Amino acid sequence: MAPEYWKTQTWWSLPVYTGDVSGVCSALYELGGMVVMHDPSGCNSTYNTHDEVRWTDMESLIFLSGLTQLDAITGNDQKLVDDIVSAAERFRPAFIAIANSPIPWLIGTDFDAVCRKVEKSCGIRTFHVETNAMHDYTKGAGSALLQLARMLSDTVGKEHRSRPAADGRKLRVNILGMTPLDFTVRSDAYRLRQMLEKEGFEVVSTWAIGDSLTQLSGFPETDVNLVVSSTGIETARWMEEMYRIPYTAGIPVGAFSEVLFRSLRQCAEEQVSKAAYLELLEENQTADTDVQYARCTAGEPVIMGSIAADKILRDGKPCSLIPLTETVQSLVPDRAPHPAGEQQIRDVLGRYEEVTADPMLRGACRSDCRFEEMPHFALSGRMYLNRIRPLFDAMKGNKGYSYEHE
Amino acid sequence: MLKRVTKSNPMVPEGVRIADASFPLPFPRTLEYNAPAHGTWNIVHIGMAVPESHSIYVCSDNCLRGVVMTAAEMGCSDRFHSVTIQERDVQVDNLETITIEGVSDVIAHLPDKPPVVFVFLVCLHIFTGSDEAYIFRELGKRWPQIRFVKGYMDCIRQKEGPSPDMKLRMAEFTIIEPLPLKPERVNILGGDVPFEKDSELVTLLSSRGYDVRQITDCSTFEQFLALGDAAVNLCTYPNGQDALRNLSERTGSRYLYLSAAVSYGEIRSQLQSLSEACGFDPVPEAWIIEQEEACEESLRHLAHVLDGQVVVIDYTAHSRPLGIARLLIEHGIRVECVLLDIILDEEEEAFSWLKMHCPGLMMVATVHPQMALFGRGREILEEGPDGISRDVIAIGQKAAWFCQTGHFVNMIEGGGLWGYQGIQKLCGLIEEACARELDYREIIPRKGMGWPSLCAVPGSEQSGCR
Structure with missing residues (x-):
């Protein structure tokens, strides 16, 4: 164990990202299922206040179990089962997902058994999303989408049903990893679809904003997956393994859009998965302290990696990606630092003269830093909600995100 | 595993006629929905109320996410800090190392060391058997100039014994040390909504020469500590009772709980208790009669203004929702629904009266899963005996949400209303709610009424997320 390891766990002025339990709820919100957080109190309030923009506009069956000390100590899981079953019988959701906070994790609640019992009692597909409240939303939402894909695959079969792209038809694509935690402006989902269609792709499903469970069930009939945030990478890897659907990670912003679309086509053709922005970033990672003028983007790696790539393409100057969320494997350059805790974040961001990040990170940068604010709902929640701008603007010739300096 | 001998309840309807309701828990526990009405204070607000803490x-x-963002939205990020727990911390020891070292690391980064630090422990500390005494002893040794106060965010014990809110109020006032008592000093503490200077309770005291202090009067830690010299401590908020009783025992002050009563008899009795506790002459009968007549006039006027409109009350607006229901019904106002999840002991009399005289009054659980359906409160009313859709006046944010109405009294925890004047002001607020419509979707998701709210609300026009 690293000496003074606790220093990566202390925060004296910065907030933490949305947690894993909220991530689960966010990912499954629109699909007609029922999500139960096995937690005493607080998770639901936190989620609907700080981590969810749809709560007052779109009904969803998201509930808390209200776990008590007595039930935890006595192992009374039957109450959880009974409560879920009675609610399920009333609402008849399309599926049931159970996530949990630390105590059920600590006491080793047998969620597989709970799911089996619920499913047996009400006949509705039930799955557990492994959480313990100690991780960020990329882990929770990522695991939720993966479990959902697994559930759907039981129904739709294990066969990859896409035909070769050579017959001249449009390439079919699933968009993976889209939740309001990263794509807060709802029109972004529609505009991304529009941009892809304009580029000659056919969008089969978007995981998971705006599409129904039925649309998501069409996922095997796809040539390629587009991973638009790290919440989609686990599912993409699984689909690659199970269905041989390759993936490309990135979002079409500005000058990088062309690279991404090209990469997506190439990916379908060559069956090689990658993050489309990585190559550019590998060549331009400027984390070293001897760099004259250093700039970076910081936050969720797929989105900020794409924005960094766009910057490089625009002016030819280097730009680093500083991932601040948890899921980074194969999504960040090898040399990219992955700071944990406030001190490390300050140390890393403090090297840069120009930083693009959420406004709450402004204070972690140098005072003379040229700071470009890009509010991220999963970090600053409602604080800068009115300053979150659409990432995509298909109507303006795919120009994408427009930058505004402080 | 241990087996329960009682069966858990199958899901019951979200509403029950009061005639069929049990006391104090009208609804069995089941899965819980959370309405987007967040005006009430949480433990962050309560802790931050102690100056310089x-x-x-x-x-x-x-x-952590809920509390850290609460602090950010209320503009208190500079006084809020955190230490995150990871799996290894549970494996290394019983969270003692991460708590001691993490808290110390945070304090080391603070440019000015605060006089008092609330350290909030959580359910995991309890379940891993953390040695809390050791943690606080060690912190005290390392930072002798700081007073460490144990706070809890132990949600798992929320429904069994004192809630984290009640325990924090207790912890908050344990900071205050006994001082020589000053007979002219009276504290009103334990609640979150301050009483106005011209409120009945304050004027009753100040007009008799008492120096009335509330926590909102304290802008420095020193002023907060000076609250220990009051001869009398008054509490009007149920969750503050234990804290104020404990404080009074330690300081030797007289303690009096003056519930936010809404019946004339109870108010009379409280006035009597107040005069006895503070040592002033009983309030003149003529004044009492005058006030009761003024209340009657306000209630008559309210009934006339409402003209048969339905009133729905929720428990977040006032600690006496059933008492208010009774008061309004007795004056010819149509209260058809009270939203609550439990009934406080001090509401037992109102509960019994309503059970007997208004058996059809609906009691509706705010956390019941069925309440996740938008406008469910209004639907319940429409499913009533005559099935008529009616305009609804809501008292409280949750009532506004469930009835989807902008005609609501935007109030939490009694709104600083007390006594006869409280009744009259409440009538005025209901009339105001009747006359104007507020943007409830923009107002009620904001946290902690009375604190700044530095955020935008999803769904509102300016949020830009549509």
């Missing part, structure tokens, strides 16, 4: 939460990310 800092709060450090030691908890896992997902649990």
Whole structure:
């Protein structure tokens, strides 16, 4: 164990990202299922206040179990089962997902058994999303989408049903990893679809904003997956393994859009998965302290990696990606630092003269830093909600995100 | 595993006629929905009310998110800090190392060391058997100039014994040390909504020469500590009772709980108790009669203005929702629904009266899963005996949400209303709610009424997320 390891766990002025339990709820919100957080109190309030923009506009069956000390100590899981079953019988959701906070994790609640019992009692597909409240939303939402894909695959079969792209038809694509935690402006989902269609792709499903469970069930009939945030990478890897659907990670912003679309086509053709922005970033990672003028983007790696790539393409100057969320494997350059805790974040961001990040990170940068604010709902929640701008603007010739300096 | 001998309840309807309701828990526990009405204070607000205090939460990310963002939205990020718990911390020891070292690391980074720090422990500390005494002893040794106060965010004990809110209020006032008592000093403490200077309770005291202080009068830690010299401590908020009783025992002050009563008899009795506790002459009967007549006039006027409109009350607006229901019904006002999840002991009399005289009054659970359906409160009313859709006046944010109405009294925890004047002001607020419509979707998701709210609300026009 690293000496003074606790220093990566202390925060004296910065907030933490949305947690894993909220991530689960966010990912499954629109699909007609029922999500139960096995937690005493607080998770639901936190989620609907700080981590969810749809709560007052779109009904969803998201509930808390209200776990008590007595039930935890006595192992009374039957109450959880009974409560879920009675609610399920009333609402008849399309599926049931159970996530949990630390105590059920600590006491080793047998969620597989709970799911089996619920499913047996009400006949509705039930799955557990492994959480313990100690991780960020990329882990929770990522695991939720993966479990959902697994559930759907039981129904739709294990066969990859896409035909070769050579017959001249449009390439079919699933968009993976889209939740309001990263794509807060709802029109972004529609505009991304529009941009892809304009580029000659056919969008089969978007995981998971705006599409129904039925649309998501069409996922095997796809040539390629587009991973638009790290919440989609686990599912993409699984689909690659199970269905041989390759993936490309990135979002079409500005000058990088062309690279991404090209990469997506190439990916379908060559069956090689990658993050489309990585190559550019590998060549331009400027984390070293001897760099004259250093700039970076910081936050969720797929989105900020794409924005960094766009910057490089625009002016030819280097730009680093500083991932601040948890899921980074194969999504960040090898040399990219992955700071944990406030001190490390300050140390890393403090090297840069120009930083693009959420406004709450402004204070972690140098005072003379040229700071470009890009509010991220999963970090600053409602604080800068009115300053979150659409990432995509298909109507303006795919120009994408427009930058505004402080 | 241990087996329960009682069966858990199958899901019951979200509403029950009061005639069929049990006391004090009208609804069995089941899955819980959470309405987007957040005007009430949470433990962050309560802790921050102590001037110059800092709060450090030691908890896992997902649990931390709600409190860290609460602090940010209320503009108190500079007094809020956190230490996150990871799996290894549970394996290394019983969270003692991460708590001591993490809190110390946070404090080391603070440019000015605060006089008092609330360290919030969580459910994990309890379940891993953390040696809390050791943690606080060690912190005290390392930072002798700081007073460490144990706070809890132990949600798992929320429904069994004192809630984290009640325990924090207790902790808050344990900071205050006994001082020589000053007979002219009276504290009104334990609640979150301050009484106005011209409120009945304050004027009753100040007009008799008493120096009335509330926590909102304290802008420095020193002023907060000076609250220990009051001869009398008054509490009007149920969750503050234990804290104020404890404070009074330690300081030797007289303690009096003056519930936010809404019946003339109870108010009379409280006035009597107040005069006895503070040592002033009983309030003149003529004044009492005059006030009761003024209340009657306000209620008559309200009934006339409402003209048969339905009133729905929720428990977040006032600690006496059933008492208010009774008061309004007795004056010819149509209260058809009270939203609550439990009934406080002090409401037992109102409960019994309503059970006997208004058996059809609906009691509706705010956390019941069925309430996740938008406008469910209004639907319940429409499913009533005559099935008529009616305009609804809501008292409280949750009532506004469930009835989807902008005609609501935007009030939490009694709104600083007390006594006869409280009744008259409440009538005025209901009339105001009747006359104008507020943007409830923009107002009610904001946290902690009375604190700044530095955020935009999803769904509102300016949020830009549509």
